[in-house]
Amino acid sequence: MLEVRGLVKHFGGVRAVDGIDFAIRPGEVFGLIGPNGSGKSTTVNLVCGLYAPTQGQILFQGQDIARVATHKRLSLGLARTFQNIRLFTNLTVWENLWMAENAPAHRAEAGFLKRWVGGRGNARERISQALEFSGLAHRADDLAGSLAFGEQRRLELARALAARPRLLLLDEPAAGMNAEEIAQLDERIRMLQQQGYTILLIEHHMELVMAVTDRICVLNFGRKIAEGTPAQVQADPAVRDAYLGTGA
Ligand SMILES: Nc1ncnc2c1ncn2[C@@H]1O[C@H](COP(=O)(O)OP(=O)(O)OP(=O)(O)O)[C@@H](O)[C@H]1O
Numbered sequence: 001m002l003e004v005r006g007l008v009k010h011f012g013g014v015r016a017v018d019g020i021d022f023a024i025r026p027g028e029v030f031g032l033i034g035p036n037g038s039g040k041s042t043t044v045n046l047v048c049g050l051y052a053p054t055q056g057q058i059l060f061q062g063q064d065i066a067r068v069a070t071h072k073r074l075s076l077g078l079a080r081t082f083q084n085i086r087l088f089t090n091l092t093v094w095e096n097l098w099m100a101e102n103a104p105a106h107r108a109e110a111g112f113l114k115r116w117v118g119g120r121g122n123a124r125e126r127i128s129q130a131l132e133f134s135g136l137a138h139r140a141d142d143l144a145g146s147l148a149f150g151e152q153r154r155l156e157l158a159r160a161l162a163a164r165p166r167l168l169l170l171d172e173p174a175a176g177m178n179a180e181e182i183a184q185l186d187e188r189i190r191m192l193q194q195q196g197y198t199i200l201l202i203e204h205h206m207e208l209v210m211a212v213t214d215r216i217c218v219l220n221f222g223r224k225i226a227e228g229t230p231a232q233v234q235a236d237p238a239v240r241d242a243y244l245g246t247g248a
Pocket residue numbers: 011014015016017034035036037038039040041042043
């Protein structure tokens with residue numbers, strides 16, 4: 001589904017990502033973890049197109065997208081949520097989803113009026129489903145800015161889903177959430193996987209990562225130090241060393 005080969009990103013003298021490789025299989029939940037500053041966000045930004053790589057390939061369904069514009073990546077089926085919530089706070093919940101449904105990726109498919117009345121494959125129906133899935137149906141007409149923090153995070157997820165991605169990038173979705181919200185997030189990630197989504201999860205909350213991922217890639221100082229199942233990476237001395245300084 002997504003393969004990263006020899007990916008490098010330097011910011012001046014900082015080697016934020018320093019030659020990493022990994023491959024995500026269709027239908028899996030793939031975790032990307034590592035201590036602060038290890039290169040996770042930079043990797044996600046490279047994959048979704050916010051940054052151009054210094055070197056390396058990003059293959060999405062076999063096509064090298066390393067130089068493809070962000071909105072085109074969205075149309076190919078790559079959507080993300082942000083670590084820092086980025087919603088249109090002056091629009092309603094429903095309108096935020098409608099904007100996503102009508103992302104540049106889908107604009108060419110039908111005229112405005114046709115889309116507005118829900119002509120293109122029932123956009124309204126899909127928005128309803130995204131609202132239902134994220135537990136926000138009762139807040140559809142409220143301004144996004146008036147939602148509680150946890151609800152805004154759910155709206156971020158719903159918005160990414162409304163773009164109908166094949167690969168969903170979740171950038172620290174549990175940040176700032178309480179235990180109950182994290183349990184709900186855990187459940188939602190599993191449901192999305194059952195529905196056929198492929199997910200790249202960047203997360204600091206280890207319990208969540210270990211519970212929902214199939215495989216994990218561990219970064220440290222911009223390099224991959226381990227890859228494997230949750231059990232394998234947890235038992236890896238290099239990983240324990242990177243996190244706790246208590247390895248081999
Ligand atoms: N735009 C930038 N300009 C310069 N340096 C940057 C930039 N973005 C990231 N870096 C540096 O690159 C390195 C990797 O940062 P990155 O944000 O990718 O790490 P991270 O693993 O996502 O960290 P965190 O867990 O704290 O979010 C860090 O040393 C960081 O300071």
